[in-house]
Amino acid sequence: MKQLTLICLSLLFVISCLSSCEKDNVVEISPAELYQQKVDGSLVAQKEQWSTLSKSLDSMTTAMANLDPNYQYTGDDNPDLQYSQFTPDEFVKVPNAEGYQGYVDLGLSKKWAVQNVGKSASKYSKILVFGDYFHEEKPSAPTKPQEVSTVIPDNLTDESQLQNLFNQIVTEYETRLSELTKIYNEYKVAYSNYMAAYNRAVVEYKNYLFNEKYNFLDGKEYYFAWGSNKIMTEGPSPMDYYGDFSGYPMELSDSSNDAATALWGEGWATPSPDDVQELIQKCTWTSYRKGSHIGVIARGPNGKCLFFSTNFYQLDRTLVNYSNNGKGYYLTNKRDGSTRGGAPTFIALSLQWNNDEKPTVNVYNNVCDVLCGYSLRAIRK
DSSP, rough: OHHHHHHHHHHEEEHHHHHHHHHHHOOOOOHHHHHHHHHHHHHHHHHHHHHHHHHHHHHHHHHHOOOOOOOOOOTTOOTTSOOGGGSSEEEEEEETEEEEEEOOOSSSEEEEEOOOTTTTGGSSSSSOOOOOOOOOOOOOOOOOOOOOOOOTTTTOOOHHHHHHHHHHHHHHHHHHHHHHHHHHHHHHHHHHHHHHHHHHHHHHHHIIIIITTTTSOSSOOOOOEEOSOOOOHHHHHHHHHHHHHHOOSHHHHHHHOOHHHHHOOOTTEOOOOHHHHHHHHSSEEEEEEETTTTEEEEEEETEEEEEEOOEEEEEETTTOTTTTTEEEEEEEEEEEEEEEEEEEEEEEEEOOOOOOOEEEEEEEEEETTTTTTEBBEEEOO
């Protein structure tokens, strides 16, 4: 019996110890901590919304700041024909055509016009830049309200004070969130309008570049008889200048017989055979065809390019269509001393488009005579 009593007393002692340990492990939470949990739980959605709106405002502000007000088209989204490689180094006023003409430095001794004489100068009545299409004033960056502090001071113990502070924090947070939401909505409209205007301007500017400024494929072709300073369909036959074949000069020298100089002014000229030979030898040539546009592309040592059409030449006042075989002839400034059918012939640049293969590019003698009209690509002196 004594033993049983001892056992019971021991069990009671163990139970008492365990109960005491449990009481010791209970962590008491202060009134301030209880209200901090209450604040945090009440503002979960509001804080997430604040963070989302704030990040969106920052993202819009950064996007507008990164827009280039002097946008330059690089040609990256036009793999068919990269216009950036054809961008003229400079546009020059052409007084007789009342417009502008561009030339490109291929890395050769002479700079070459981007288009044929008579074809495009009058088109460039003015040279536009991106700023001519984009006039929007950038919206000012928004000033965001300061986020409300949601921290409950640890030293507060009064229940009434804690409740009042809780109500104040929640109310003020929701008020400022409402202000931030209004700022976001207003700025989003301004941002959307600004970005839409910028994107429209990019499209309009590209259309201008493709259809006007850098449109090297489209447009009416003009043809010149060797020794005439007028477009073949707009002036008399060269025979009217020289009387007979014996009056023809051996070289084009000035505006009286060089159409490039006559139409575009001093500084422009018909290329010499040496200029053409340098173009042939130092450029890489590829055939190009898009729809009705057939020609060849010359890529200079520096990577810049020129497009040469090979569609037609003009016999008297009748166009001869070479679009089926892609052959084209371009004037140089010298005769070759030979005749064809009694008419003097001149040295010409011959271009033969060969489907997807490398084109045939040569200097021709005794082929092109002075009675027919040919394309003229000027050089810049």
